[in-house]
Structures are given as structure tokens and as C-alpha cells.
Amino acid sequence: xxxxxxxxxxxxxxxxxxxxxxxxxxxxxxxxxxxxxxxxxxxxxxxxxxxxxxxxxxxxxxxxxxxxxxxxxxxxxxxxxxxxxxxxxxxxxxxxxxxxxxxxxxxxxxxxxxxxxxxxx
Numbered sequence: 001x002x003x004x005x006x007x008x009x010x011x012x013x014x015x016x017x018x019x020x021x022x023x024x025x026x027x028x029x030x031x032x033x034x035x036x037x038x039x040x041x042x043x044x045x046x047x048x049x050x051x052x053x054x055x056x057x058x059x060x061x062x063x064x065x066x067x068x069x070x071x072x073x074x075x076x077x078x079x080x081x082x083x084x085x086x087x088x089x090x091x092x093x094x095x096x097x098x099x100x101x102x103x104x105x106x107x108x109x110x111x112x113x114x115x116x117x118x119x120x121x
Contacts, residue, residue, distance in 0.1 A: 014068055020116040021061040024080065027109035028057040031087075034101040042102060043094045049087035050102075053109060056080055077117050084110035 031050045035042050060076045067073070087106045091098050 014064070017073060017116070017120075018061070018064045020112065020119075021057070021064040024109060024112045024116065025057040025061045027105060027112050028054040031102065031105035031109055034099065034105045038099045038102060041097070042099070043090065043097060046087060046090035046094055046098060046102070046106075049083060049090050050106065053080065053083045053087055053106075056083055057109070074120055077113065077120055080113045081110075081117050084113045 028050070032054045035047060035050055056076075057080060060073075060080055063072060063076055084106075088110050091103050091106055
């Protein structure tokens, strides 16, 4: 079992986490907007993943603003990464059925989440 994460040890301050959460939420917003533009042509699995990522990123941003509980933040980011992984996999499965803007938005959100997770662990 690993030692508890301590932001200061990794020189990651809460304002940096909040900035990252803001970017993640913006990327998730962009992915939702791209999905809306495609109408109903996006596969349901991907649509559900993006919707979940959008909802969870908003909750994570709010948590980052209201709490300094490091364990909660790490767990939240880990959960977001799992959702991002599922969204990326859904993009791969759907292949050419997915609009390129949707793919790019999902990838940006996934990259932001993964980057934050690497900084936190």
C-alpha cells in the first residue's frame, strides 16, 4: 500500500489542482458540445461515457474548490481517468462513426485527466 498523497511533497498546490480541474471540465464541455453538433450519429456507449465524464468533471471541479481532502481528490481523479479511458475505448470501437471533433475533444479531456493523475501520484 502506498503512502498517502501529500500535495506539498510533490509541489502541487491546491490552486494548481483547481486550474487542472477547470481545464478538464472545459474539455468535457467541449466534448458535450461536439456531441450535440453530431445529432444522434454518435454511438450510445460513447455518448454515455462523455455524459458521465461531463458530470463527474463538474463535480470534481466543485470538490477542488470546496475541499482540501487530498484522498478525495486523488480518488476523484482516478475515477475520472477510468471514465476517460472508457470514452477513448468507445471512440476506438466506433472508428469512423465518430466525428473527428468529438474524438479530439475526448482525447483532450483524457490527456488533461491523465496529466493531472500523473502529477498527483
